[in-house]
Structure formats: C-alpha cells, structure tokens
Amino acid sequence: MNNQDNLIEGIVVKAYGGFFYVYDDQGMRECTLRGRLRYKKQQVLVGDRVLMAPGQGRGGVVEDVLPRRSTLTRPVVANVDQAVIIFSLRDPEPNPGLLERFLITAALNGIAPVICFNKVDLATERQLELVSNYREYYPVVVTSAKTGNGLCLLRETLNGKISVFAGPSGVGKSTILNSLIPGLKQKTGEVSAKLKSGRHTTRHIELIPLAGGGFVADTPGFSNLDLPDIKPEDLAGLFPDIGGYQTNCFFTGCLHYKEPGCSIKEAVEQGKIGEARYRQYLESLAQLIDRRKR
Numbered sequence: 001m002n003n004q005d006n007l008i009e010g011i012v013v014k015a016y017g018g019f020f021y022v023y024d025d026q027g028m029r030e031c032t033l034r035g036r037l038r039y040k041k042q043q044v045l046v047g048d049r050v051l052m053a054p055g056q057g058r059g060g061v062v063e064d065v066l067p068r069r070s071t072l073t074r075p076v077v078a079n080v081d082q083a084v085i086i087f088s089l090r091d092p093e094p095n096p097g098l099l100e101r102f103l104i105t106a107a108l109n110g111i112a113p114v115i116c117f118n119k120v121d122l123a124t125e126r127q128l129e130l131v132s133n134y135r136e137y138y139p140v141v142v143t144s145a146k147t148g149n150g151l152c153l154l155r156e157t158l159n160g161k162i163s164v165f166a167g168p169s170g171v172g173k174s175t176i177l178n179s180l181i182p183g184l185k186q187k188t189g190e191v192s193a194k195l196k197s198g199r200h201t202t203r204h205i206e207l208i209p210l211a212g213g214g215f216v217a218d219t220p221g222f223s224n225l226d227l228p229d230i231k232p233e234d235l236a237g238l239f240p241d242i243g244g245y246q247t248n249c250f251f252t253g254c255l256h257y258k259e260p261g262c263s264i265k266e267a268v269e270q271g272k273i274g275e276a277r278y279r280q281y282l283e284s285l286a287q288l289i290d291r292r293k294r
C-alpha cells in the first residue's frame, strides 16, 4: 500500500498509449492510473495536477487528480491560463474576422487571450497599422521567429503559466516554439496532408516545459473556426472594448444594431469605440443570426 506522505505532486504533460507522463521538479515519470481512476472517461487530462506514487526508476502511479480550474475542449487541455493566438503579418495575411473568432472563443472559454503577430520581418506599414488597432484592448506581442525579434517578450508572457498556441496554419507557431525552446524539434513548414483532405485524426497534445517555469502546447493550425454557439445578445459582452458600454442601452437585449437609444452606437459616434471594431462586431452578429435562421 502507498503511504499518502510519499505522494508527489506533478502535472500531466502527455497521455499516450495508456500511459500518463507526469512532470515534477525532478523531471518526467511514466505513470499508470490507479484502478478507480480508470473507469471514468476523461478522468485524467493533459494539464491536470495530480498526486502520484513514485515507482521503480522513472515510473509511477497516478493516485489522485487535484481540482481542475478549467477545461479547454479543442484541444482538450485542463487548467489552461492563456491562449496565445498567433497570426502572421504576411504569408499568410492576417484575417481579422478569423482572429475575432479566436478571441471570442477564448473569452467564452474563460481563457485570457494574448495576440502574437509573427513574421514582422515581412511586414509593411499597412499590416503594422492593424497591430495598433488591437493593442488598446488585448496584450499584443510582435515577433519574428526568423530574426528573434520580440521572442524575449513572448518568453516573459509565457513564464509560469500554462499556455496554448493557437492560430491558422503556416503562421509560425511551431517555428516560434522551436526558437523558444532549445533542443525542441517540432515539425515546421508543412501543410499537413490530413488538414488538406479535411480528415480529422486524433492528435496527441503535449505540454512542453519551459525553462522559466510554465508549459506551452503547440496545436495544428486550423484554417477556419466557426463562431461558438452563443446567443446574439451575449456577443457584445465577449468584446472587451465594446461590452462595457452596453449597460446603458435603452432596450434590454439590445443587439446594438438598429435599436434606438443604443449606448454602443453612441460610443462609436463619439469615437470611443473604433469603427473597424464595431464593424467586426456587426459581422459576427450577422453570422450568429444567420446561423440561427437555418
């Protein structure tokens, strides 16, 4: 029998082939699950803090899962602190609508977003303007995995937290990770054949430990992301720069479109909310309403 005192706390960084890889101060252990943990599906997730009984060598047994703060569903990771949403400034060009959907999805999952604009080495004035639009409302890091520009700041942003890299394919997620973590060799530069054929294969998510503390997971890029299924009247609340104004709208359930006495439209007229951001909001709203009609 295991003595409770001998249990070590660690974090599950990978689950593969029936084994759970648990990371603690001493490094990694390949663990199995105690019987009672095996019966429920999704009982133990990547990102979970667990108590394990160390075994022979680098083996062990997961005895207990500590309370989970959050669960991200795509990819499935527990206790994620922040989503680093990576878009490239060129090759491919940033798509503001898609970025918006990533931001909304993060907000809905209760995960703090950080925007990372990569490939600044390729950017022109026009694309840099876009960056400044977001700086007011979100933490923004501008990087080049090629020249190393901004990587220090990104590293600081990741320190001590569990982060997930997300964003479209080809923006440089894996290249950035490789430059942040010496010795790491994530595959880069290939647009995966699976992605092209639209097939969904299981992919194993892995948390990579960072030298400064904290973990980061790479994800395969998705070229499209649907808006999550939210009520149209809840949309504004997911825009950090817009939501704050809605409390004074004349109508409860105001969609901030054509309604009279709308304080969001007023804020746009007064220049407190950027026109471009408001248009982005309207575009997302139209998508939501359109989808509900179908």
Ligand SMILES: Nc1nc2c(ncn2[C@@H]2O[C@H](COP(=O)(O)OP(=O)(O)OP(=O)(O)O)[C@@H](O)[C@H]2O)c(=O)[nH]1
Pocket: 118, 119, 120, 121, 122, 143, 144, 145, 146, 147, 167, 168, 169, 170, 171, 172, 173, 174, 175, 176, 187, 188, 189, 190, 191, 192, 219, 220, 221, 222
């Ligand atoms: N010029 C320039 N090229 C970059 C930069 N970062 C990445 N690249 C290149 O962009 C291409 C795609 O990079 P990846 O790291 O594979 O992109 P990814 O986001 O991981 O793509 P998926 O895994 O398909 O989602 C590669 O050819 C990289 O060399 C950068 O900062 N500047």
Ligand SMILES: [Mg+2]
Pocket: 173, 174, 175, 187, 188, 218, 219, 220, 221
């Ligand atoms: Mg990649």
Ligand SMILES: [Zn+2]
Pocket: 246, 249, 250, 254, 255, 256, 257, 259, 261, 262, 263, 264, 265
């Ligand atoms: Zn309104």
